[in-house]
């Protein structure tokens with residue numbers, strides 16, 4: 010069934026690129042030294058996973074990441090018996106393996122997991138630091154090197170998915186936000202290889218989409234999306250197109266919002282060709298969505 | 312009335328169908344807001360030039376792109392700005408006024424470019440200090456004439472009339488902001504030279520002008536002709552020089568400096584100034600800006616003045632001192648070097664507002680100013696709000712359900728402060744629900760289908776004792792268990808389940824007077840659509856409204872309770888929802904939370920729909936109302952009630968984020984969107 014990956018293989022060999030934004034590295038290290046589990050919160054694509062990779066590398070621990078979903082059972086985390094050649098074999102789940110190896114276990118998007126799954130981490134996340142393996146009648150004590158980390162996006166707009174107090178109050182929380190302008194441009198530039206100057210413009214565009222959060226957009230553009238756009242631009246795709254495919258379309262399906270985002274992108278990125286040929290008016294329309302004339306025919310319901 | 316009908320039919324013959332609709336909806340707006348008299352007056356003007364205003368303009372109409380431009384502006388600024396048609400382009404810091412239509416090019420995209428440029432300039436004027444230079448800067452330029460809260464209008468009063476200074480400032484800022492915009496929005500500015508050139512061609516020849524008019528027009532044409540670069544001309548005079556200097560110094564202070572220099576020179580020119588219009592980019596209207604700023608301050612001031620009046624009518628007491636032996640660390644104490652107002656035996660904190668009012672009135676009858684040192688270390692001054700609160704306690708009305716209210720200044724609750732009275736909404740026979748369903752026929756069909764799909768979406772349950780299919784994972788596990796000599800689990804099947812939703816939602820509707828008209832109509836329509844969706848879904852829900860006047864009269868209107876079916880009576884109550892008084896949100900939220908906590912459901916949802924700031928007749932205003940509402944929402948959250956606040960607020964300020972920040976919210980700026988958006992919001996929230 011599953012290929013058993015040795016825990017050592019999760020050790021991160023070379024230094025991941027991570028640009029600290031505040032004192033998060035120091036705080037994480039202190040939490041680790043004091044064996045306090047860590048909760049990373051923040052919007053999607055702002056560097057939580059990358060930060061974990063960096064910390065795992067820095068502290069030289071293997072990192073096991075589990076992406077949570079609503080079908081994830083406790084057995085998926087802890088482990089189960091399997092049958093092989095008429096015999097039963099116990100297979101450790103990722104959480105058990107991380108505990109045994111004294112590694113980092115990172116449960117990504119913890120709110121997505123079912124509530125009954127979430128509770129298995131409770132004894133591990135308080136000062137007992139134990140993992141009961143019910144099926145085997147065992148209790149595993151976590152070695153001092155073990156660390157539990159979870160991530161969570163508080164902006165998530167669903168009342169059905171919220172982190173229980175009894176879960177969240179076991180963790181030390183580090184909050185991630187979008188980095189300051191220059192820093193973010195530096196990150197995008199580093200990850201994509203395009204110039205910082207262009208990246209600054211991308212960040213400026215992102216800021217404008219973030220202004221529209223809760224005003225038509227559920228979430229603004231993440232650093233990750235900017236990196237996607239930058240990669241497209243690096244491959245020679247025009248900046249407006251890159252913004253459209255990597256950012257706008259990823260953020261919303263709403264036609265009018267897409268058009269507005271297109272206008273914002275077009276305002277930031279030059280594309281001299283726009284109006285030089287007036288004859289081809291239909292297609293030049295500043296690289297945005299739906300022409301103005303098409304908007305005029307849409308009537309309002311009053 | 313018959314003659315009005317006749318006139319309407321005449322108008323209908325003169326206007327196209329869409330134009331007539333516009334004309335009529337304007338008429339109804341007048342009826343709603345200004346009454347029947349003005350309505351009749353309006354409909355009696357059916358002369359050609361009056362109707363012309365409602366004829367479809369050629370070119371690009373603002374109404375077609377207003378929404379897009381609003382989103383564009385919001386993206387740029389991150390604040391709520393309104394877009395509206397005006398006779399000239401300018402902004403008063405709340406609304407950006409733009410031409411009713413633009414018809415300069417054959418290509419509508421290009422006409423739209425002008426709108427975007429104007430909007431961008433408006434954003435820049437607000438962001439880079441043109442209209443709001445800040446007190447420090449203003450003080451520098453106003454010198455002796457400075458006031459406590461100066462604004463840009465005060466600055467322009469320094470210049471003689473005729474609006475020449477405003478025009479000069481408009482040109483200066485056009486130049487300066489263009490530099491900034493070229494940097495911030497280079498894509499937008501790519502074609503600026505062509506566009507300005509087109510405007511330049513329409514300007515009168517300088518030869519035909521003289522004196523002050525020539526002076527200003529020359530500067531404007533310098534801007535349009537792009538001759539304000541850093542490379543100065545030999546023939547440049549002081550004014551041109553000042554304009555060109557902006558290439559290097561782009562601070563708003565530098566702009567004001569240039570304004571002073573240029574205006575001084577302009578004054579020396581001969582004759583009267585006969586202003587020529589400045590169509591591009593924006594005009595500057597300091598008076599309009601000032602009006603907005605003052606309106607905001609006036610509301611604050613009224614609150615304070617009411618508080619003082621109350622204070623004066625209260626019986627005299629000894630200066631309040633800390634009761635001995637009960638020293639709480641957070642109690643306010645008089646600071647020796649600051650001044651306090653001693654009035655009716657009370658020690659009052661002298662904040663900026665109170666100071667201003669004192670200055671305005673030239674003192675306070677019965678009050679004296681005292682240094683903190685003169686009051687003794689024991690004196691603990693009160694804030695105005697605390698005093699108002701104390702004065703209020705005297706009269707407690709009987710009846711109602713009492714609720715605490717949060718007083719942010721005090722950092723504590725006022726116990727049993729508000730009285731909530733539950734009332735029935737008076738049913739109305741008008742077939743509002745049917746009409747709404749008809750009007751939104753397409754939407755309703757779509758809605759039903761969408762929500763039906765959700766309801767039917769089966770959820771696969773694993774490890775069931777019985778079911779439709781075998782759960783392979785479980786079987787393997789059981790097999791393994793049995794070989795290992797452990798008792799295997801019995802749950803070996805999967806089962807599809809109409810995933811039971813244990814959900815109770817309470818819709819809380821703002822019925823305050825300010826919702827009168829379209830907002831309330833849209834709220835009601837939204838309710839109808841929502842009820843339709845919820846009936847399809849089978850979720851439990853209740854509908855209530857709230858309004859009231861003062862803390863003793865917080866009305867909570869019942870429309871549909873949780874256990875009540877969506878009956879004819881409920882529909883007639885929806886129809887009967889009508890605007891009432893004020894918006895005291897806190898007690899309504901607390902009462903709704905209470906109702907929800909009596910309901911058995913795994914997930915409890917409170918959806919409030921309101922139109923802006925919580926505000927009541929008394930001191931429940933501004934920060935106080937915002938903080939209490941915020942607190943009520945946090946309390947709800949603590950009791951396991953999830954809140955979602957929908958606000959229809961075209962001028963919603965940054966306070967929204969603070970007030971609703973602890974819970975989820977959405978700002979809907981176009982009330983027409985509410986019925987369409989609400990079911991979408993509900994879907995996103997609960998799936």
Ligand SMILES: Nc1ncnc2c1ncn2[C@@H]1O[C@H](COP(=O)(O)OP(=O)(O)OP(=O)(O)O)[C@@H](O)[C@H]1O
Pocket residue numbers: 026027028029030052053054055056057058059060117160162188196200232233236
């Ligand atoms: N501070 C940072 N230093 C380096 N790279 C960063 C940083 N922040 C973001 N990134 C880049 O952004 C990308 C997305 O970040 P990451 O995958 O860590 O997001 P996340 O917060 O885990 O998102 P999600 O919640 O969706 O999982 C990374 O691949 C990385 O390239």
Ligand SMILES: [Mg+2]
Pocket residue numbers: 057058059117
């Ligand atoms: Mg991640």
